Amino acid sequence: MREHHRAPRRLLRWYPAAWQARYGDEFLKLIEDTLQSGRPTARFRLSIALAGLRQRALTSGLFGDSGPPAETVRTGSIIIFCAWTAFVFAGASFSKLSQHFVPTIPLASRALPVAAYDITAACGAVGAGLVVAAAIIALPSFVRLMQNDGWNAIKINVFRAATATAILAVSLLLLSFRAHRLSPYQRNGGDGLYSLAFVGWALLFAVALSAWARTVVNTTRRLTFAPRTLRVESALAQLASGSMAAATMAAAAWCVAMAVGAPQFLYGIRLDNAAAHFDPRLAVTILLMLIAAITSSYGVVRIRAAFNKTGNSMTPTTPI
Amino acid sequence: MTSNSSMNSVGLKRTNDPPLLILTSLASGPKHGHGLTKDIESFAGVRLGPGTLYGAITRLEERGLIIPLETHDRRRPYQITQLGTAVLEQTLEELRWLAEVGTSRLRLATGMGT
Numbered sequence: 001m002r003e004h005h006r007a008p009r010r011l012l013r014w015y016p017a018a019w020q021a022r023y024g025d026e027f028l029k030l031i032e033d034t035l036q037s038g039r040p041t042a043r044f045r046l047s048i049a050l051a052g053l054r055q056r057a058l059t060s061g062l063f064g065d066s067g068p069p070a071e072t073v074r075t076g077s078i079i080i081f082c083a084w085t086a087f088v089f090a091g092a093s094f095s096k097l098s099q100h101f102v103p104t105i106p107l108a109s110r111a112l113p114v115a116a117y118d119i120t121a122a123c124g125a126v127g128a129g130l131v132v133a134a135a136i137i138a139l140p141s142f143v144r145l146m147q148n149d150g151w152n153a154i155k156i157n158v159f160r161a162a163t164a165t166a167i168l169a170v171s172l173l174l175l176s177f178r179a180h181r182l183s184p185y186q187r188n189g190g191d192g193l194y195s196l197a198f199v200g201w202a203l204l205f206a207v208a209l210s211a212w213a214r215t216v217v218n219t220t221r222r223l224t225f226a227p228r229t230l231r232v233e234s235a236l237a238q239l240a241s242g243s244m245a246a247a248t249m250a251a252a253a254w255c256v257a258m259a260v261g262a263p264q265f266l267y268g269i270r271l272d273n274a275a276a277h278f279d280p281r282l283a284v285t286i287l288l289m290l291i292a293a294i295t296s297s298y299g300v301v302r303i304r305a306a307f308n309k310t311g312n313s314m315t316p317t318t319p320i
Numbered sequence: 321m322t323s324n325s326s327m328n329s330v331g332l333k334r335t336n337d338p339p340l341l342i343l344t345s346l347a348s349g350p351k352h353g354h355g356l357t358k359d360i361e362s363f364a365g366v367r368l369g370p371g372t373l374y375g376a377i378t379r380l381e382e383r384g385l386i387i388p389l390e391t392h393d394r395r396r397p398y399q400i401t402q403l404g405t406a407v408l409e410q411t412l413e414e415l416r417w418l419a420e421v422g423t424s425r426l427r428l429a430t431g432m433g434t
Contacts, residue, residue: 019378025394029353030373047371051370066379
């Protein structure tokens with residue numbers, strides 16, 4: 001019976017805290033009136049959950065124009081950061097898949113793929129530098145958050161991310177230990193168990209990266225930024241988005257140049273001289289880069305829209 | 321009801337924009353959430369779920385088209401504002417104009433076809 005009464009209240013969890021404070025009680029009463037002592041069906045729960053998530057998205061400025069402009073700018077920057085996290089994963093994959101490509105190209109055709117690769121790497125480094133700069137600028141706000149009991153709000157995220165990283169580090173050690181006992185052929189697809197373990201490690205890398213990204217997002221949403229700091233942070237985010245777009249174009253150019261200059265590299269002729277086959281991993285990697293670049297462009301659009309709406313009268317962000 | 325079903329069967333739906341339905345309902349006086357749901361169902365044949373209803377109420381209140389009144393037994397009635405009335409009048413006028421254009425063109429097309 002007690003469980004029965006708690007059910008409508010639990011549905012409120014989908015809504016942002018500020019919305020709950022303003023509308024929560026009357027909304028619960030409406031749910032009770034609608035259900036008339038009955039239990040909420042799965043469809044009913046789903047409709048409330050979707051409405052709550054939509055409200056969260058609107059409040060945070062993910063879409064629509066009803067949220068405060070400062071929140072829209074912050075959300076736009078967070079979108080770019082999330083896209084950058086996916087880009088890091090794609091970049092690591094690109095780096096692994098393009099290993100030792102130079103000797104496979106005839107000398108006369110080397111200039112273009114090497115330049116494209118160098119531009120990709122440089123853009124990646126610039127993007128990383130911009131993210132680090134944004135983190136340094138956010139440091140005073142972060143310290144203020146910690147001084148105001150913010151640790152309790154993010155500690156579970158930090159523990160999860162740290163645990164995932166520790167598991168990642170241990171598995172990397174085991175993988176390296178195993179790799180040293182294998183021949184180059186076995187390390188490059190010749191040993192099924194090692195290949196499977198490497199895929200597992202890559203997934204673990206993605207999990208750890210996502211866990212840290214979630215920690216950063218949850219922390220950033222709780223930070224209070226002065227308008228000037230927010231403007232600088234959003235400018236860095238937009239530059240990072242630009243670097244992602246440039247890196248994606250350069251990586252695509254590298255693929256085209258390799259397809260022309262050294263197609264055997266893209267088709268992955270195996271060291272055991274087995275039949276050549278198209279390796280889809282590179283295509284998936286470029287696709288992920290493209291998705292990240294497009295997603296970050298949406299963040300830029302949100303930031304620009306918020307600044308166009310308010311001009312210079314941006315208010316400070318408040319924790320959401 | 322019958323006309324609504326026949327329109328839905330060919331992919332056309334009646335005007336069921338939640339904010340418009342809420343403003344239309346509040347035009348006859350303040351109502352709380354459950355009252356709004358029942359009234360809208362009675363005149364429009366549309367049953368708005370709590371999530372949809374309060375999503376629209378939130379947007380209407382943010383834009384100053386409705387205002388909350390005193391709560392009674394955890395039920396909070398809402399009242400349409402002057403701005404809300406003006407917006408409703410303008411929207412209905414646009415719909416009336418659209419209906420007139422559609423009707424006259426339909427008559428013309430039917431007349432030409434026969």
